[in-house]
Amino acid sequence: MAASSNLHYILLSLWCFSFLSTATAEDSPIITRIAFGSCANQSAPQPIWEAINKYDPQVFIWLGDNIYGDIRKPNRLFGKERTIGPWRNSPRFVPSSEEEMKVRYAKAKANPGYSRLLRNARVVGTWDDHDYGLNDAGKEFDRKAINQRLMLDFLDEPLDSPRRKQAGVYASYTFGPSNKRVKVIVLDTRYHRDPLRSDGSILGDTQWGWLEEELRGPHSEITIIASSVQVISNLSATTGPLFYMESWGRFPKERKRLFQLIDDTKRNGVIFISGDVHFGEITRYDCAVGYPLYDVTSSGLVQSVEKVFPRPLRFIVRLLFWYTPNTMRVTNDNCRYKSCTYGQQNFGAISIDWDANPATVRLEIRDVNGLTALSTNVSLSELQPRGSKSLTDPTTKGKSQRHCTLEAELQGITRYRLAVLVYFIITVLVMALVGLLIGVVLTITACVYKCKVD
Numbered sequence: 001m002a003a004s005s006n007l008h009y010i011l012l013s014l015w016c017f018s019f020l021s022t023a024t025a026e027d028s029p030i031i032t033r034i035a036f037g038s039c040a041n042q043s044a045p046q047p048i049w050e051a052i053n054k055y056d057p058q059v060f061i062w063l064g065d066n067i068y069g070d071i072r073k074p075n076r077l078f079g080k081e082r083t084i085g086p087w088r089n090s091p092r093f094v095p096s097s098e099e100e101m102k103v104r105y106a107k108a109k110a111n112p113g114y115s116r117l118l119r120n121a122r123v124v125g126t127w128d129d130h131d132y133g134l135n136d137a138g139k140e141f142d143r144k145a146i147n148q149r150l151m152l153d154f155l156d157e158p159l160d161s162p163r164r165k166q167a168g169v170y171a172s173y174t175f176g177p178s179n180k181r182v183k184v185i186v187l188d189t190r191y192h193r194d195p196l197r198s199d200g201s202i203l204g205d206t207q208w209g210w211l212e213e214e215l216r217g218p219h220s221e222i223t224i225i226a227s228s229v230q231v232i233s234n235l236s237a238t239t240g241p242l243f244y245m246e247s248w249g250r251f252p253k254e255r256k257r258l259f260q261l262i263d264d265t266k267r268n269g270v271i272f273i274s275g276d277v278h279f280g281e282i283t284r285y286d287c288a289v290g291y292p293l294y295d296v297t298s299s300g301l302v303q304s305v306e307k308v309f310p311r312p313l314r315f316i317v318r319l320l321f322w323y324t325p326n327t328m329r330v331t332n333d334n335c336r337y338k339s340c341t342y343g344q345q346n347f348g349a350i351s352i353d354w355d356a357n358p359a360t361v362r363l364e365i366r367d368v369n370g371l372t373a374l375s376t377n378v379s380l381s382e383l384q385p386r387g388s389k390s391l392t393d394p395t396t397k398g399k400s401q402r403h404c405t406l407e408a409e410l411q412g413i414t415r416y417r418l419a420v421l422v423y424f425i426i427t428v429l430v431m432a433l434v435g436l437l438i439g440v441v442l443t444i445t446a447c448v449y450k451c452k453v454d
């Protein structure tokens, strides 16, 4: 009896030790390669895993839409079940049953490429709307507790993990030895999120308190903050009123609070990563805290904007990206396309060169062959708070002005030029159609008249 409980005790302490050692031990391996991605349709082929496995990340971070869990009904303008248009009578998305969610997660997990990654890398992550259970859903969604359990099962979260007892899937991890420490904070932008257009909360009070502790906690050279939706880019400001995307930009007060917290805690080396939008993009905002805040958006591993169009028309997507104004996007010679966005299947990669002096971080979006589509190099010495917000000082603003102006601050005609173009094209088409109709009617009347005369 005593022997067995002793054994129990030893096993328990060994387990605790191994848990602690993955969290903070000095002999923890140096991290140099981190990959991440989002929007993986479990029912479609997923060739991207081959490229990810070739990159050989030590850590992989899921940024949400890890599966498509909800049921999407077809676009129907007419008929008994109308899913679009002002007269729609049926939601376009409905949640799946628990059984169906399990089937979909099992399918995702059984993918051979992903299974291989699971054997070779530490896989962590968060969720977005479709794996949370419903398109664009927030705190009101009633299946969130069940789906949290399924999501944590998918991530192999230990059964007694505190993460299974809290409301939401937020978590943090620390990798690497001291002086080369990488902290990864994954946020939950769904469980506590107020309705869109409320300018309410994204994280909720408990998660805000937790995040503050995490940011005030032990020093790390790099702090990666993973958010399912974009933090820096506010595409909606320039694509509205045509369409709106989810992002922190849609919750201006909450976004300001996030930047304020980073500034107040003097946390250095913060880099955001995000997903959701079905294309890749690297953005930076120089006037939020005392150093540039980067946001590396990788989306999707499978779902991508260009796939929606037939191949010969895909250049139009790139043309529209190039045409739509932006103020935060990192544009440089390393971009594959002039727009400096990437609308095909991709994953994100953060490679750290600790031996460089100062240490540098390479931020990349890589394609399905593992080749670089977008990239930028950042020295860790650039990501240090500078006391006063020197970057917002108008005398030093000059060069980085581009990454300081909010999209919503652009002049009307520039800001809305996408909508203007689209409405112009529609007007021309409608006028051409009307002209054609008038022509036809006139010809017919003329003919009828002529026939009568004859």
Ligand SMILES: *[C@@H]1O[C@H](CO)[C@@H](O)[C@H](O)[C@H]1NC(C)=O
Pocket: 041, 042, 043, 044, 045, 068, 072, 303
């Ligand atoms: C996922 O892929 C399948 C097979 O290609 C397709 O039928 C389905 O519509 C896709 N799901 C989404 C959400 O695009």
Ligand SMILES: *[C@@H]1O[C@H](CO)[C@@H](O)[C@H](O)[C@H]1NC(C)=O
Pocket: 234, 236, 237, 238, 240, 248, 249, 250, 251, 252, 255, 406, 407, 408
């Ligand atoms: C982002 O764009 C939306 C839509 O135009 C706007 O309501 C919001 O205030 C913008 N957010 C920021 C931070 O500029």
Ligand SMILES: *[C@@H]1O[C@H](CO)[C@@H](O)[C@H](O)[C@H]1NC(C)=O
Pocket: 334, 353, 362, 376, 377
């Ligand atoms: C960025 O760093 C990588 C090495 O990590 C190097 O190969 C590449 O040329 C650098 N790119 C630029 C634009 O400096």
